[in-house]
Amino acid sequence: MRNHVAAVALALVAASTGMAQGRSRPLEQTSDFWRELRAPGQRRARTLIEHARRLVRKALRETEGPRPQPHVRAAYLEGAIERLRLARRYAPDNPEVLFHLGRILAMYERPAREGPPVRMDREAIATFAALRTLDPDFEAESVAFELGILHTRVGEFDRAAEEYERALLASLDSSAASVTHANLAEVRMMAGDLEAAVRHYERAIHLAEHSPFGDPARSLALAYFGRAVALDRLGEHDGALKSAQRALSIYGGSMDVLRSPGVFFDPPAEIHYYEALGHMALARAADPSEQPRHLRRARTSWRQYLALSRDPDPWRRLAERHLAEVQAALQP
Helix, strand or coil: CHHHHHHHHHHHHHHHHHHHCCCCCCHHHHHHHHHHHHCCCHHHHHHHHHHHHHHHHHHHCCCCCCCCCHHHHHHHHHHHHHHHHHHHHHCCCCHHHHHHHHHHHHHCEECCCCCCCEECHHHHHHHHHHHHHHCCCCCHHHHHHHHHHHHHHCCCHHHHHHHHHHHHHHCCCHHHHHHHHHHHHHHHHHCCCHHHHHHHHHHHHHHHHCCCCCCHHHHHHHHHHHHHHHHHHCCCHHHHHHHHHHHHHHCCCCCHHHHCCCCCCCCCCHHHHHHHHHHHHHHHHCCCCCHHHHHHHHHHHHHHHHHHCCCCCCCHHHHHHHHHHHHHHHCC
8 A cells, every 4th residue: 555655656747847848726715635645535624624614604603693592503513523523433543634523522512301401511621631632732822721721610719710721821812812811710719719710710800901802891701800800709799799789880781791792600600609699789779768779689689699509518507697798788
């Protein structure tokens, strides 16, 4: 077989010589052929990658029309995943295949009849690990960022922090770095290092305030909200409410950014802690006649947090104390 490939290669060298004399196609038109010769299956893999991309576009509804229902979205992603698994068999040394497969596995989610949705986080982690083994520099920042999210989802906060640190080392975009610092702050907080969490949230705020790229308002609001939670857990409740008020001011008093696409909370109870502090901040800034409305919403959020909280939860007692404070403020 080796001799056969060598003979074909010699024939192609001759063809390239003729090309220089105008008897063949330019090199850029033959490059696909050369790649196919060096690594058979690449052309088929590229076709499968494109098919997978189309299915992802349908799943995310990047064109006109309503976004698909969750089960339909999951079906589109399953189709994309199967095509990329096949592409991997055709081209096992193609880092692009592994990169796309890892990202789609990471975004996959199918609702379950009972319990949490079905995800493919462990397979996504393994796929990105295989990509790093194959080519450590391929999309290094994106791979590290995706792994940070994945390790957060499976509760491996120290591993997640390592990946976010790695993403920051590779980052050239201040907007992306702001998001990474905020995510790093979140996992530091979940690991119990509140001082480090505050530092990273403040770094995220600084970068978002000075970034001309991306969506700095969104990044800024999320970082201020995260800083509010970290300060509150440090015992700085007044500073926490001020940070939450700053976050609210960015979107005209709305907390919708906490439930915007791409934002997730793990454990799921966390979002209610964020929203409870937001409602308390709104109550502090409101006219006396409006305060009870915000306090009632804060009470609901604290109750929801406590209902979803799971042991070991180092901040459960603090949430119970805040709930008691809100209930006392609502007494006539």
